[in-house]
Amino acid sequence: MHAHYRSPIGIVRVEETEGKISAISVLDKEMEMLEPQTEVLKLAVQQLHEYFAGKRSMFNFPCQQSGTPFQHQVWQQLGQVDFGKTQSYLQMANDFGNPLAIRAIASANGKNKLWIVVPCHRIIGKNGELTGYAGGLWRKKWLLQHEATVIGKAQTELFL
Structure with missing residues (x-):
């Protein structure tokens, strides 16, 4: 089962397998909107x-994706x-205790x-630049700016 959702940065495809969300991706082409048919x-x-x-910074719906134990750790x-x-990526590799694992972490x-x-x-990237993103770097930038704006609003509201 799957559904399509129109987001500000493209059509989002949400897939369900065995009662859990198994994949969420953004599409570059227009698609017929498919309303969600299951509760999940x-x-x-x-x-x-x-x-x-x-209005949301964390997700709590059931989800599970397949991958290797290393991928799941990442x-x-x-x-x-x-x-x-x-x-x-370097910080992630250092947190893993292996600064040479950057490529493996990036792959996962x-x-x-x-x-x-x-x-x-x-x-x-370690120098602060945006690096590879399957959805396109413009989407990565948009998502980071969106989150920064939401945090900025939340911090401003604390002082009102």
């Missing part, structure tokens, strides 16, 4: 909508990068099938 798809689409509206570490923050990052939920867009 409805929840995922609703939470994605809330994310893009600046994806788990990606989930530790706070909303609106970035981390470099690139195989992430749960776009936005496992926030691979928050990983940047």
Whole structure:
């Protein structure tokens, strides 16, 4: 089962397998909108909508993607990068205790099938530049700016 959701940066395809979200991707072409037909798809689409509206920074729908144990470790570490923050591939490799693992970590990052939920867009080059992103660098930049804006609004609201 799958659904399509129109986001500010393209059509998002949300896939469900055995009652869990198994893949979320952004498409470069127009697609027929497919309404979510299951409760899990409805929840995922609703939470994605809330994310893009600046009302959600974490997701709590059931999801699971297939991968190697190493890939799962990398994806788990990606989930530790706070909303609106970035981390470099080198920092990730150092956190793994192996600064030479940068390429393996980048490869695992690139195989992430749960776009936005496992926030691979928050990983940047060590010099702060945006590096490879399956959805396109312009989307990575948009997502990082969106999160920074949401955090800025939240911090401003604390002082009102």
